[in-house]
Amino acid sequence: MPAKSRISPYPYWFFLPAAAIFVVFFLVPTVASFYFSLTYWDPFEARFAGWDNYVQFFSEPYLLRGTVNTLAFAVLTSGMKTVIGLLLAVLLTSGMMGQSLLRSIVFFPVLVSTIGVGLLFQELMHPTQGAINVALAAVGIDGPGWLTNPSLALFSVALVDVWRGVGLATLIYIAGLATIGPEYYEAARIDGATRLQQFWRVTVPLIRPATTTVIILSLIGGLRLFDLIWAMTRGGPGFSSDVLASVIYKQYQAGFWGLSTAGNVILFLLIALIIAPLAWWLNRRSIDS
Amino acid sequence: MKPRQILNGGLALSASLVIFVIPFLFVLINAMKSPQEASQPDFALPERWLFWENFVTTVQTRDYALLLAYWNSTVITVGAITLLVIFGAMVGYVVQRRPSTVTRIVYMVALSGLMIPPAVVPTIWLLQSVGLFKTLNGMILIQVAYGLGFTVLLYRSFIGTIPRELDEAAIIDGAKPWQVFFKVVLPLLKPVTLTVIVVQSISIFNDFTHPLYYLPGRDNVTVQLTLYNFQSQFASQMNLLFMNILLITIPPLIVFIFFNRQIVAGMTSGAVKG
Amino acid sequence: MTKTLTTTAMALALTAGAASAEELSLLIDNGPSTIAAFEALTAAYTEMHPDVTFSIEIRPAGGEGDNIVKSRLATGEMTDLFMYNSGSLFQALRPERTLVPLNDLENVAPLNDSFKRTVQDAQGRVYGVPAEGAMGGGILYHVPTYQELGLEVPRTWDAFMANNAVIAEKTDKAPVIQTYRNTWTSQLFVLADYYNVQSEEPGFAEAYTANAVKFADTPAALKGFERLQAVHEAGYLNADYGAASFDDGLHMVANGTGVHYPMLTFSIGAIRQNSPELIDDVGFFAQPGDDAEKNGLTIWLPSAVYIPKSSEHIDIAKDFLDFVASVEGCETIVEVNGAIGPQLVPGCELPDDVPTAIADMLPYFEQDGRTAPALEFLSPIKGPALEQLTVEVGSGIRDAKSAAERYDRDVAKQARQLGLPNW
Numbered sequence: 014m015p016a017k018s019r020i021s022p023y024p025y026w027f028f029l030p031a032a033a034i035f036v037v038f039f040l041v042p043t044v045a046s047f048y049f050s051l052t053y054w055d056p057f058e059a060r061f062a063g064w065d066n067y068v069q070f071f072s073e074p075y076l077l078r079g080t081v082n083t084l085a086f087a088v089l090t091s092g093m094k095t096v097i098g099l100l101l102a103v104l105l106t107s108g109m110m111g112q113s114l115l116r117s118i119v120f121f122p123v124l125v126s127t128i129g130v131g132l133l134f135q136e137l138m139h140p141t142q143g144a145i146n147v148a149l150a151a152v153g154i155d156g157p158g159w160l161t162n163p164s165l166a167l168f169s170v171a172l173v174d175v176w177r178g179v180g181l182a183t184l185i186y187i188a189g190l191a192t193i194g195p196e197y198y199e200a201a202r203i204d205g206a207t208r209l210q211q212f213w214r215v216t217v218p219l220i221r222p223a224t225t226t227v228i229i230l231s232l233i234g235g236l237r238l239f240d241l242i243w244a245m246t247r248g249g250p251g252f253s254s255d256v257l258a259s260v261i262y263k264q265y266q267a268g269f270w271g272l273s274t275a276g277n278v279i280l281f282l283l284i285a286l287i288i289a290p291l292a293w294w295l296n297r298r299s300i301d302s
Numbered sequence: 303m304k305p306r307q308i309l310n311g312g313l314a315l316s317a318s319l320v321i322f323v324i325p326f327l328f329v330l331i332n333a334m335k336s337p338q339e340a341s342q343p344d345f346a347l348p349e350r351w352l353f354w355e356n357f358v359t360t361v362q363t364r365d366y367a368l369l370l371a372y373w374n375s376t377v378i379t380v381g382a383i384t385l386l387v388i389f390g391a392m393v394g395y396v397v398q399r400r401p402s403t404v405t406r407i408v409y410m411v412a413l414s415g416l417m418i419p420p421a422v423v424p425t426i427w428l429l430q431s432v433g434l435f436k437t438l439n440g441m442i443l444i445q446v447a448y449g450l451g452f453t454v455l456l457y458r459s460f461i462g463t464i465p466r467e468l469d470e471a472a473i474i475d476g477a478k479p480w481q482v483f484f485k486v487v488l489p490l491l492k493p494v495t496l497t498v499i500v501v502q503s504i505s506i507f508n509d510f511t512h513p514l515y516y517l518p519g520r521d522n523v524t525v526q527l528t529l530y531n532f533q534s535q536f537a538s539q540m541n542l543l544f545m546n547i548l549l550i551t552i553p554p555l556i557v558f559i560f561f562n563r564q565i566v567a568g569m570t571s572g573a574v575k576g
Numbered sequence: 577m578t579k580t581l582t583t584t585a586m587a588l589a590l591t592a593g594a595a596s597a598e599e600l601s602l603l604i605d606n607g608p609s610t611i612a613a614f615e616a617l618t619a620a621y622t623e624m625h626p627d628v629t630f631s632i633e634i635r636p637a638g639g640e641g642d643n644i645v646k647s648r649l650a651t652g653e654m655t656d657l658f659m660y661n662s663g664s665l666f667q668a669l670r671p672e673r674t675l676v677p678l679n680d681l682e683n684v685a686p687l688n689d690s691f692k693r694t695v696q697d698a699q700g701r702v703y704g705v706p707a708e709g710a711m712g713g714g715i716l717y718h719v720p721t722y723q724e725l726g727l728e729v730p731r732t733w734d735a736f737m738a739n740n741a742v743i744a745e746k747t748d749k750a751p752v753i754q755t756y757r758n759t760w761t762s763q764l765f766v767l768a769d770y771y772n773v774q775s776e777e778p779g780f781a782e783a784y785t786a787n788a789v790k791f792a793d794t795p796a797a798l799k800g801f802e803r804l805q806a807v808h809e810a811g812y813l814n815a816d817y818g819a820a821s822f823d824d825g826l827h828m829v830a831n832g833t834g835v836h837y838p839m840l841t842f843s844i845g846a847i848r849q850n851s852p853e854l855i856d857d858v859g860f861f862a863q864p865g866d867d868a869e870k871n872g873l874t875i876w877l878p879s880a881v882y883i884p885k886s887s888e889h890i891d892i893a894k895d896f897l898d899f900v901a902s903v904e905g906c907e908t909i910v911e912v913n914g915a916i917g918p919q920l921v922p923g924c925e926l927p928d929d930v931p932t933a934i935a936d937m938l939p940y941f942e943q944d945g946r947t948a949p950a951l952e953f954l955s956p957i958k959g960p961a962l963e964q965l966t967v968e969v970g971s972g973i974r975d976a977k978s979a980a981e982r983y984d985r986d987v988a989k990q991a992r993q994l995g996l997p998n999w
Contacts, residue, residue, distance in 0.1 A: 031389035038447035046421030126508040161818025251968035267960035
């Protein structure tokens, strides 16, 4: 054992097993792919291409739309999960009847696989025969083409993603709420604050760490999301619900692997550019408070 | 219980039932129909209740592919979770206890695993060159690599709540570093360990894309892959498709029911420290 | 005693012909007619060679299936045999490097020449045997509706639209069916128009490959896109076109809820599997152009079965393909799926009772010059985004000219990625 372990009870060699696996199975291929993003690479050969793939990726006609969709989708789903998750968490810790059963119900969709969810909602959202529109028709509302209307398709997928993921946000918030000691609420009540004011002045500030976790995790997830969009719309109708991840996948599917890998690099940079400053800003403020 | 709480409860219960439960009733009802009835799936109750027949047909499809898939998925999940918990905790432990440039870099690198999408084809070549392609062992190692980011994040946060005094007491008693960790700290990490087990095992069990790339072949079929194959094969037999969805949701459900209570406790410290 | 047994056993093994029990793996797509055909073929072969068994794996059709085939082939993880398209998609597999040539098989030489051209490399090495008959791309139609309304099979596009107008006016049926849940089906109006394109611009394929002409600025080629747009704008599509599936489309044209369905004729095999009692209610005609005199059919050469170099059972696989390419093999396929088009194995006769749609199609093959292979068999370029662009046109999101321009750009991207000269 290296000398360090005699000095510190927290030896660096604890990193070794995890590092071995991580470096070999994640870092090495990822670095290799940076090289391949500079090649014309199809399943059978790789020819050097310089920056051509990046140029081609940026001149992709649907790139702008795809990037806008990606950002909009991530912000929308993250925002909804954060807000709805918090409200649900507050509701589910208020001591109401059937509380713990409800916690399980809300978390349940997290357990179902993406393809299962995708297939399920494809059927439910069928414009004429899907259960949702049939129910709406029963009360006289003409249900829209959830997945067939190009302006609506991505939004419908976002709704399903929130349905699926809000349980996890709620869980994190419930945990956070549990750590707020009742004395804070007491103090606020003595000061004459209404329940709403208690919420804003006590609850929201004190669960900032949970909020940070929820925002960061859901934003990364939203920016990278591929499975659900693919299962529900394949980026359609046409290209209207394409996000960067599905654009990248389509390049991969067409056999343009260098181009697809270049797209992956771009996506990673985009995520890093958004998340790194955000995480720093959020964490900084939590230390101060 | 105050009247308001009962009212809240009632309202919330009904709303939740509609939003969260009804979709599953949909799956359940259509899983019991005949192919013709299920071809336009709806909420109508089946004329003949074919639960058992559909169940048997689905399980028998392609030579009991579903049973083999259960086995494969379970092996992968259990194997990966075991390694993730031990190795991830070890990393989180040292990162939290020993703030230094090295550990900060290690932490950043681990988190990058959350952000960077994996590079598929280079990974396949790598697995082939070490002879692990199309093997369950290879798949396990892949899942560990991809899951380390989240695991390390959680462990690092939670370990912050365990006082250093406990470590120091053990060291004074003459414990070596690995003994301090495995005998003193790790047992105290039970809530977050359970959280990691639940969340990661659901995620690995439900993983579709990675086995699709790294574990092709009939003998290697995993649970999500059966659904994907069935979607191709049973395009006109939605009833079997829904039965399949139902059947592959059961194991995560069991895990969840089993560990439900511990999840909240585990999330408590992890989330609070951010 | 032992020695006698061993000698006898060896003698038996030698006379059996094949090696000891082997299992061959086979990858096919998920169409019901494909599955039925291969289950029959493998069963027949196992009967003749009891120590050879097969395990069949299934992949999706369309772009996803392409991806799976290419990845597995490239990483050396392909099954012993696999079924895949011929033509430009076949070329994309780099056959010289990845596939086993089959020229030495007895039943390969006599195969139809047009077919062989679609599964061979520049040196004339043939790599595949046909998995089904040739097929036409055109318009399936519901015969009883035509009879009820007294309509005639149109020989010009205007006549086709006139028929649609009558249907829209007099019935509740959808004049034209589109099924965009499976995006590959949206391409038919554009692709099936190729006979008309090449009858006006005979050198289009070569000029197109050499980057000398484009879809957007060649009026004849642009017509395919424009026709799709016209059908959408006239409001002739079924209400659920965005969510209907290929399966739905076949049901609709078979039971008359919709009247016209642009499709390839292999789908008759699927109708035969799913609703055999309705099969004679479905007829077929080629997509009409502007000139009634120059009316012909765009044809697709069938998918083929190939052997990857990575297979460990190459000899047995080749023997199996020899069987598939034989008259016996061909007749097995026809027996299971019925006739879906002219067979490419000489001597393999079609039964006398063919479904109505196939009977409608055969005359095109019998007259000279009334068929033309689709563009993908004449040019290695086919942009991967076409099916999404045609969904956009068919859904009214984008107009024909803009879609054609986008398609040209998509094709340019593909050509550059493939390293073709002149692009």
